[in-house]
Amino acid sequence: MPPTSSDVPAASDAPQLWRHPDFRRLWLGQTASQLGEHATLVVLPLFAVLTLDVGADQLGVLRAVGQAPVLLLSLLVGAWVDRWRTRTVMVWADAGRALVLGAAAVLALCGGLGLPALLVAAFAVGALSVFFDVAYQSSLVRLVRRDQLVRGNSALEGSRSAAQVGGPALGGTLVSQLSVPAAAVFSALFFVLSFLSIRRIRRGEPVQERLARPVRTGRRIVEGLRFVAAGPLRAVCLASAAFQFFFAAMTTVYLLFLPRELHVTGAVVGLVLAATGPGALLGSVLAARLPGRFGHGPVLVTAAALGDGVLLCVPALHGSSALTLAALLAVNFVFGTFGQLVNVTVTAVRQALTPAGTQGRAAATITFVGMGMAPLGSLLGGFLAQEWGLRTALLVTAAGMLLSPVLMAASPLARLGRVLEAPAQSA
Numbered sequence: 001m002p003p004t005s006s007d008v009p010a011a012s013d014a015p016q017l018w019r020h021p022d023f024r025r026l027w028l029g030q031t032a033s034q035l036g037e038h039a040t041l042v043v044l045p046l047f048a049v050l051t052l053d054v055g056a057d058q059l060g061v062l063r064a065v066g067q068a069p070v071l072l073l074s075l076l077v078g079a080w081v082d083r084w085r086t087r088t089v090m091v092w093a094d095a096g097r098a099l100v101l102g103a104a105a106v107l108a109l110c111g112g113l114g115l116p117a118l119l120v121a122a123f124a125v126g127a128l129s130v131f132f133d134v135a136y137q138s139s140l141v142r143l144v145r146r147d148q149l150v151r152g153n154s155a156l157e158g159s160r161s162a163a164q165v166g167g168p169a170l171g172g173t174l175v176s177q178l179s180v181p182a183a184a185v186f187s188a189l190f191f192v193l194s195f196l197s198i199r200r201i202r203r204g205e206p207v208q209e210r211l212a213r214p215v216r217t218g219r220r221i222v223e224g225l226r227f228v229a230a231g232p233l234r235a236v237c238l239a240s241a242a243f244q245f246f247f248a249a250m251t252t253v254y255l256l257f258l259p260r261e262l263h264v265t266g267a268v269v270g271l272v273l274a275a276t277g278p279g280a281l282l283g284s285v286l287a288a289r290l291p292g293r294f295g296h297g298p299v300l301v302t303a304a305a306l307g308d309g310v311l312l313c314v315p316a317l318h319g320s321s322a323l324t325l326a327a328l329l330a331v332n333f334v335f336g337t338f339g340q341l342v343n344v345t346v347t348a349v350r351q352a353l354t355p356a357g358t359q360g361r362a363a364a365t366i367t368f369v370g371m372g373m374a375p376l377g378s379l380l381g382g383f384l385a386q387e388w389g390l391r392t393a394l395l396v397t398a399a400g401m402l403l404s405p406v407l408m409a410a411s412p413l414a415r416l417g418r419v420l421e422a423p424a425q426s427a
Contacts, residue, residue, distance in 0.1 A: 012042035020200045026072040027156060029198035030136055033094055036147070037129060040101065040110040041066075042171035042270060043183040044122055047253050051180070052115055060382020062115070064375035065249065066122035068271030071344040071372035073130045075076045078364020081134050082357060089135035089200045094195040098188040108231025113180060137347070137363040151425050155284075171270055193275070194388075228369075232353050232361060236346055236410030238368030239404045243308070246400035248377030250311065253393045258328075261390045263320045279336025287344035297408075297416035299344055304405035307338030308398075315395040349413075351419035 047056045048062055081089055102123045107113040140156065171183055228237050258269050266285040283303075291299045310331050317324050377397075384393035408414055 019152065020328035023155075025197050026139060026199050027346040029094075029194040030156060031194075031331050032190045032197065033090075033132060033136075033194035036097065036101075036187045036194070037125075039171035039187045039190070040097075040125055041182065043180065044118055046171070046269065047113070047180050047183075048115065048118060048174065049255065049385065050251065052118075053056035054115065056252075056256055056385040057382045059256065060378045060380075061383075062122060062292060063248065063252055063378035063382075065119045065372065066126040067374040067378060069123060069130050069376060070367060072362045073127060074134065074368035075224070075361075076176040077134045078224055078361040078367075078393060081364070082133075082220070084135075085215055086135040086139040087198055090132050091140070091195050091199045093128045093132035093135070093292075094198070097125050097132075098191040100124045100128070101184045101191070105181040105188070110186065131285055133362045134360060137350075137367075139357040140351070143416035144325060150186065175267045177281065220361060224358060224365045227358055228365040229353075230360055232347045232412060233366065234348060235408060235413040237366050237369045238411075239268045239304070239407045239413070240346075240366055242407055243304075243401060244370045245370045245373035245377040246382075246403065248374035248396050249381035249384065250379045250397035250401060251374055252381030253390060256385055257314070257390045257394050262317065262324060263283070264325070264397035268320075268325065271330045272325070272332055275332035276336030276339070279333035279338075280340035281342025283337040287341050290341065291345050291348070292418050294419065295417045296345055296349055297414040300342060300349075300416075301405055302416050303338040303341040303345070304408060305402065306399040307335050307342065308336045308404060310338075311401065314393070314398065315391050349416065349420060372398060375407060 012035055044066070045062060048059055054062070055131065092321060100121055104117070107117050171187070195277060206405060255269070258264050258272065264272070313327065313331050350362060350366065381393065381397055384396060389397070
């Protein structure tokens, strides 16, 4: 059943969110899940680079395979999640990812974790992550009132930021100092913790009623596509696609640039990537205040331009000196701050402008178009690194990320004010 005023705290009393047991369970579960996911995103590529000595093209393929489920499954999953309870979807996705990583650890111990096995593991984890992420993006709106979404998202995204601190650092350190089996096992344990926490959520969710003649999945997918394409979320979708395409390309080059061009260790790579976490914590705090003061549109455009633009500094760095390390940490801190400010704000915009019965499909459509570009971006990054060299490829892909704030600035999204009006409900 839907939340009532008696069991959902007032938006003006944010500390009461933490007294609500189901909100705490969701917060703990998604924190653990994100920690496992961020560790895994570093463990698999670093193992391929440092242990299997793969080339730029092979690393691009590995990352593309892990991201391909977003393109293949997002729309279907979005249609299904609108008919399911998000709690059920998230717990089974966590259980599946824990099993996959456990199997990878066993293979690594037996010496059988080569590139083919890595590709299978990356695809399986990516597919299950699609289920978790789409359900997660729809879960909060089923637990709290619409006027609580910014504060609720700020709290949840803050915990995701903490995962960004620990996940990459933990993954990089374990691969570099210990072993891949240990790294895989640690990641699996975080998914187990998430499973145990989220399955304890007790509140019923307001899902759509089952119809005597259920609407076909294909029709529901088309309805979701039309809602996003014809409405105010179209600009969010296009900006997300531009960002994810070039970010995936840049990240592929970045993971090669740090160890091979700047000659830093796997542990240092993890530390540098983890620097986005403290910045993201600050971004989450800012996201709870700035949109209500300056307007959602201006905050989105400005934060995206600053966060993406700072990455242009990285290709200018040389060597592995303390100054270079400090610069990398600073760049990632700034990127984390403004990137998180964008993430929280755009999530609140999407949730506030979407009817309850369309939440899953809207999230999945934006994920499909946005994250669906990531496999192509990863392939492009590997190709550019192979053909143009790491430094040039990094400069080009980092510059391409600025297309996202340009698209937002040229759209009605830039004119969103301090208050987001709720839409009419739809089935």
